[in-house]
Amino acid sequence: NAGVMQNPRHLVRRRGQEARLRCSPMKGHSHVYWYRQLPEEGLKFMVYLQKENIIDESGMPKERFSAEFPKEGPSILRIQQVVRGDSAAYFCASSPAVISYNSPLHFGNGTRLTVT
Amino acid sequence: GENVEQHPSTLSVQEGDSAVIKCTYSDSASNYFPWYKQELGKGPQLIIDIRSNVGEKKDQRIAVTLNKTAKHFSLHITETQPEDSAVYFCAAGKNTGGFKTIFGAGTRLFVKA
Numbered sequence: 001n002a003g004v005m006q007n008p009r010h011l012v013r014r015r016g017q018e019a020r021l022r023c024s025p026m027k028g029h030s031h032v033y034w035y036r037q038l039p040e041e042g043l044k045f046m047v048y049l050q051k052e053n054i055i056d057e058s059g060m061p062k063e064r065f066s067a068e069f070p071k072e073g074p075s076i077l078r079i080q081q082v083v084r085g086d087s088a089a090y091f092c093a094s095s096p097a098v099i100s101y102n103s104p105l106h107f108g109n110g111t112r113l114t115v116t
Numbered sequence: 117g118e119n120v121e122q123h124p125s126t127l128s129v130q131e132g133d134s135a136v137i138k139c140t141y142s143d144s145a146s147n148y149f150p151w152y153k154q155e156l157g158k159g160p161q162l163i164i165d166i167r168s169n170v171g172e173k174k175d176q177r178i179a180v181t182l183n184k185t186a187k188h189f190s191l192h193i194t195e196t197q198p199e200d201s202a203v204y205f206c207a208a209g210k211n212t213g214g215f216k217t218i219f220g221a222g223t224r225l226f227v228k229a
Contacts, residue, residue: 004159033216033217035219041221041222042122042205042219042220042221042222043160043205043219044219045216045217045218045219048216056216091159091160093159104148104150104162104165105150105162105217106162107152107159107160107161108159109157109158109159110158110159
Protein backbone atom coordinates (compact mmCIF):
# COMPACT_ATOMS: atom_id res chain seq x y z
CA ASN A 1 0.00 0.00 0.00
CA ALA A 2 1.75 3.11 -1.23
CA GLY A 3 2.07 5.98 1.20
CA VAL A 4 1.37 9.63 0.55
CA MET A 5 3.12 10.63 -2.66
CA GLN A 6 4.29 14.18 -3.27
CA ASN A 7 5.94 15.55 -6.34
CA PRO A 8 8.14 17.07 -7.26
CA ARG A 9 10.56 16.49 -4.36
CA HIS A 10 12.45 19.65 -5.24
CA LEU A 11 11.16 22.66 -7.15
CA VAL A 12 13.07 25.78 -8.10
CA ARG A 13 11.20 28.83 -9.28
CA ARG A 14 12.22 32.39 -10.06
CA ARG A 15 10.42 35.24 -8.37
CA GLY A 16 7.10 35.90 -10.08
CA GLN A 17 6.66 32.40 -11.46
CA GLU A 18 4.01 29.92 -10.40
CA ALA A 19 4.62 26.82 -8.31
CA ARG A 20 2.33 23.78 -8.44
CA LEU A 21 2.79 21.10 -5.82
CA ARG A 22 1.01 17.76 -6.12
CA CYS A 23 -0.09 15.28 -3.53
CA SER A 24 -1.65 11.86 -3.95
CA PRO A 25 -3.11 10.59 -0.67
CA MET A 26 -2.82 7.07 0.60
CA LYS A 27 -5.19 4.60 -0.98
CA GLY A 28 -8.57 4.84 0.69
CA HIS A 29 -7.90 8.28 2.16
CA SER A 30 -10.08 11.16 1.12
CA HIS A 31 -8.90 13.92 3.46
CA VAL A 32 -5.81 15.88 2.49
CA TYR A 33 -3.92 18.40 4.60
CA TRP A 34 -1.17 20.80 3.59
CA TYR A 35 1.48 22.08 5.96
CA ARG A 36 4.41 24.43 5.46
CA GLN A 37 7.73 24.06 7.23
CA LEU A 38 10.28 26.87 7.23
CA PRO A 39 13.93 25.97 7.95
CA GLU A 40 14.45 25.08 11.61
CA GLU A 41 10.76 25.60 12.34
CA GLY A 42 7.69 23.51 12.99
CA LEU A 43 4.82 22.56 10.74
CA LYS A 44 2.31 25.30 10.08
CA PHE A 45 -1.18 24.22 9.10
CA MET A 46 -2.36 25.70 5.82
CA VAL A 47 -5.49 23.97 4.57
CA TYR A 48 -7.43 20.76 4.61
CA LEU A 49 -9.68 19.40 1.94
CA GLN A 50 -11.96 16.58 1.06
CA LYS A 51 -12.69 15.64 -2.53
CA GLU A 52 -14.02 18.77 -4.29
CA ASN A 53 -14.43 20.60 -0.99
CA ILE A 54 -12.25 22.88 1.15
CA ILE A 55 -12.99 22.17 4.81
CA ASP A 56 -10.65 24.60 6.54
CA GLU A 57 -8.31 27.10 4.93
CA SER A 58 -7.65 29.20 7.99
CA GLY A 59 -3.87 28.81 7.59
CA MET A 60 -3.67 29.84 3.96
CA PRO A 61 -2.26 33.25 3.05
CA LYS A 62 -5.05 35.39 1.65
CA GLU A 63 -3.32 36.08 -1.63
CA ARG A 64 -1.42 34.02 -4.21
CA PHE A 65 -2.09 30.64 -2.52
CA SER A 66 -4.83 28.22 -3.47
CA ALA A 67 -5.53 24.54 -3.05
CA GLU A 68 -7.82 22.03 -4.66
CA PHE A 69 -8.60 18.35 -4.42
CA PRO A 70 -10.58 17.35 -7.51
CA LYS A 71 -12.79 14.32 -7.84
CA GLU A 72 -10.11 12.67 -9.94
CA GLY A 73 -6.38 13.15 -9.56
CA PRO A 74 -4.08 14.55 -6.90
CA SER A 75 -4.51 17.50 -4.62
CA ILE A 76 -2.74 20.61 -5.91
CA LEU A 77 -1.26 23.45 -3.88
CA ARG A 78 -0.73 26.40 -6.17
CA ILE A 79 1.40 29.44 -5.40
CA GLN A 80 1.20 32.28 -7.86
CA GLN A 81 3.86 34.96 -8.34
CA VAL A 82 6.22 33.34 -5.89
CA VAL A 83 8.47 35.44 -3.65
CA ARG A 84 11.62 34.45 -1.77
CA GLY A 85 9.65 34.15 1.46
CA ASP A 86 7.70 31.25 -0.06
CA SER A 87 10.85 29.11 0.02
CA ALA A 88 10.05 26.25 2.39
CA ALA A 89 9.22 22.57 2.57
CA TYR A 90 5.57 21.86 1.88
CA PHE A 91 4.17 18.68 3.34
CA CYS A 92 0.98 16.92 2.48
CA ALA A 93 -0.78 14.50 4.79
CA SER A 94 -3.87 12.35 4.40
CA SER A 95 -6.39 10.55 6.59
CA PRO A 96 -9.30 8.22 5.93
CA ALA A 97 -12.83 9.33 5.10
CA VAL A 98 -14.25 7.83 8.25
CA ILE A 99 -12.69 9.78 11.06
CA SER A 100 -11.97 7.65 14.06
CA TYR A 101 -9.42 7.49 16.73
CA ASN A 102 -7.37 5.19 14.52
CA SER A 103 -6.88 7.69 11.73
CA PRO A 104 -3.77 9.75 12.37
CA LEU A 105 -2.20 11.87 9.68
CA HIS A 106 0.15 10.11 7.29
CA PHE A 107 2.70 12.46 5.76
CA GLY A 108 4.51 12.46 2.45
CA ASN A 109 8.19 13.35 2.15
CA GLY A 110 7.45 16.90 1.10
CA THR A 111 8.27 19.26 -1.74
CA ARG A 112 11.14 21.62 -1.12
CA LEU A 113 10.46 24.88 -2.91
CA THR A 114 13.32 27.27 -3.56
CA VAL A 115 12.58 30.69 -4.98
CA THR A 116 15.56 32.40 -6.57
CA GLY B 117 -6.28 30.93 18.84
CA GLU B 118 -5.07 27.36 18.75
CA ASN B 119 -1.50 26.99 19.91
CA VAL B 120 0.89 24.25 20.95
CA GLU B 121 4.08 25.10 22.79
CA GLN B 122 6.96 22.63 22.94
CA HIS B 123 10.09 22.56 25.09
CA PRO B 124 13.01 22.28 24.87
CA SER B 125 13.88 23.29 21.33
CA THR B 126 17.13 21.32 21.53
CA LEU B 127 17.99 18.38 23.73
CA SER B 128 21.29 16.56 23.95
CA VAL B 129 21.61 13.32 25.94
CA GLN B 130 24.13 10.56 26.35
CA GLU B 131 23.30 7.19 24.84
CA GLY B 132 21.34 5.14 27.36
CA ASP B 133 19.94 8.15 29.19
CA SER B 134 16.30 9.23 29.09
CA ALA B 135 14.89 12.14 27.12
CA VAL B 136 11.76 14.09 28.02
CA ILE B 137 9.93 16.56 25.80
CA LYS B 138 7.04 18.62 27.12
CA CYS B 139 4.14 20.33 25.39
CA THR B 140 1.19 22.48 26.34
CA TYR B 141 -1.87 23.24 24.28
CA SER B 142 -4.43 26.01 24.37
CA ASP B 143 -7.58 24.56 22.80
CA SER B 144 -9.55 22.69 25.45
CA ALA B 145 -11.52 20.93 22.68
CA SER B 146 -8.39 19.05 21.59
CA ASN B 147 -8.83 15.34 22.14
CA TYR B 148 -6.03 13.68 20.23
CA PHE B 149 -2.30 14.10 20.86
CA PRO B 150 0.13 12.48 18.42
CA TRP B 151 3.91 12.60 18.44
CA TYR B 152 5.90 12.60 15.23
CA LYS B 153 9.55 11.94 14.47
CA GLN B 154 11.14 13.67 11.50
CA GLU B 155 14.46 12.58 10.05
CA LEU B 156 16.48 14.72 7.69
CA GLY B 157 14.90 15.08 4.28
CA LYS B 158 11.79 13.12 5.20
CA GLY B 159 8.24 13.77 6.28
CA PRO B 160 7.11 13.37 9.88
CA GLN B 161 6.33 9.83 10.94
CA LEU B 162 3.89 9.00 13.73
CA ILE B 163 5.61 7.27 16.64
CA ILE B 164 2.91 7.24 19.30
CA ASP B 165 -0.37 8.94 20.09
CA ILE B 166 -2.73 9.34 23.02
CA ARG B 167 -6.43 10.12 23.28
CA SER B 168 -8.05 12.44 25.76
CA ASN B 169 -9.65 9.64 27.73
CA VAL B 170 -6.28 8.09 28.55
CA GLY B 171 -3.65 9.48 30.91
CA GLU B 172 -0.66 7.41 29.87
CA LYS B 173 0.45 5.11 27.08
CA LYS B 174 3.61 3.12 26.56
CA ASP B 175 5.16 1.43 23.56
CA GLN B 176 8.52 -0.22 24.27
CA ARG B 177 10.98 2.61 25.00
CA ILE B 178 8.50 5.37 24.33
CA ALA B 179 5.81 6.62 26.69
CA VAL B 180 3.43 9.56 26.62
CA THR B 181 1.53 11.17 29.47
CA LEU B 182 -1.42 13.54 29.30
CA ASN B 183 -2.79 15.92 31.91
CA LYS B 184 -5.99 17.34 30.47
CA THR B 185 -6.65 19.61 33.41
CA ALA B 186 -3.32 21.35 33.01
CA LYS B 187 -3.31 20.92 29.20
CA HIS B 188 0.12 19.32 29.37
CA PHE B 189 1.46 16.26 27.61
CA SER B 190 4.92 14.77 27.48
CA LEU B 191 7.04 12.30 25.56
CA HIS B 192 9.50 10.08 27.40
CA ILE B 193 12.17 8.09 25.60
CA THR B 194 14.14 5.67 27.75
CA GLU B 195 17.46 3.98 26.97
CA THR B 196 18.12 6.38 24.11
CA GLN B 197 20.08 5.21 21.09
CA PRO B 198 21.91 7.19 18.39
CA GLU B 199 19.15 6.35 15.91
CA ASP B 200 16.70 8.24 18.13
CA SER B 201 18.44 11.44 17.00
CA ALA B 202 15.87 13.41 15.01
CA VAL B 203 13.37 16.24 15.35
CA TYR B 204 10.29 15.38 17.42
CA PHE B 205 6.99 17.19 17.10
CA CYS B 206 4.08 17.12 19.47
CA ALA B 207 0.65 17.98 18.16
CA ALA B 208 -2.90 18.51 19.32
CA GLY B 209 -5.90 17.61 17.22
CA LYS B 210 -9.66 17.70 17.38
CA ASN B 211 -12.33 16.19 15.23
CA THR B 212 -13.83 18.93 13.10
CA GLY B 213 -14.97 16.65 10.32
CA GLY B 214 -11.33 15.79 9.80
CA PHE B 215 -8.54 15.89 12.31
CA LYS B 216 -7.16 19.41 12.15
CA THR B 217 -3.86 19.03 13.92
CA ILE B 218 -1.72 21.85 15.29
CA PHE B 219 1.98 21.14 15.75
CA GLY B 220 4.54 22.35 18.23
CA ALA B 221 7.75 23.96 16.97
CA GLY B 222 9.77 20.76 17.40
CA THR B 223 12.61 19.46 19.56
CA ARG B 224 15.91 18.53 17.99
CA LEU B 225 17.20 15.53 19.92
CA PHE B 226 20.86 14.57 19.78
CA VAL B 227 21.88 11.25 21.28
CA LYS B 228 25.63 11.06 21.78
CA ALA B 229 27.27 7.67 21.51
